[in-house]
Amino acid sequence: MKYGYRxxxxxxxxxxxxxxxxxxxxxxxFEEKISGARGTNRPELENVLGRLRPGDELHVYSTDRLARSTRDLLDIVERVKAVGAVLIFEKERLTFSGDNADPMSDFMLTMLGALAEMERANIRARQLEGIEIAKSRGKYRGGRKRLDRKAVWKLxxxxFGPQEVADTLRIGVASVYRIRKEGRSMASAP
Structure with missing residues (x-):
């Protein structure tokens, strides 16, 4: 069986x-819109990895789409090889399977993983630099506004109905329903 992951x-x-x-x-x-950082829960990746059987092929466009850390990339490749499946990276034209022990391919994979990891670190550093510059100019507002559970309960x-509360506090109506469902015990939480 041939599978794809994006x-x-x-x-x-x-x-x-x-x-x-x-x-x-x-x-x-199998597709997902989620970070590839190590430790990130990627249900579609786990789903496709769980389906692999001996002789199956898993096609991924590029190494950086599969993982952002070298360790995670190597771990996933080993998981695919361990079940007897084949992992194919289209962009890099690299193929990995349990029966092809190619030291050069392993070296290339490690290097590509390291480059992806470095790029991710560079992106994060540039993002933080941009945030610092925006803060110094007074143009950075920060992350999401914290919900005021007490204000929701007061209204x-x-x-007030849930939609009126949401409109008044400029929050989503789903947040109002969630706070109401959680009960008053959470009202003191941020």
Whole structure:
């Protein structure tokens, strides 16, 4: 069986440029819009890895789409090889399977993983530099606004409906429902 895996780091990004072989059925292409950082829960990746059987092929557009750390990349490659499946990186034209012990391919994989890891660190450093510059100019507002659970309960107790509370506090109505469901014990939490 041939499978494909595509990943982008955020919901705003597109998967279109990650071209996989046409013979892979759309039903066998697993996609997610989530960070590839080590420790990140990637359910679609786990799903496809769990389906692999001896002789199966897993096609990934590029090494940096599979993992952002060298250790994670090498671990995933070993998992694929351990079940007797084949891992193919389309962009780099690298193939890994349990029966092809190619030291040069292993070296290339390690180098590509290290480069992806370095690029990720550089992106993060540039992002932090940009935030510091924006803060110094007074143009950075920070992350998400914390929910004021007490204010939500005050309005609910005053007879406001969930939509009215959401509109008044400029928050999503789903947040109001969630706070109401959690109960008053969470009202003192930030």
């Amino acid at each position: 990943r982008v780091s955020s919901v705003d990004q597109k998967l279109d440029r990650q071209i996989l072989p046409a013979e892979i059925s759309e039903a066998n292409v 609910l107790d005053a007879g």
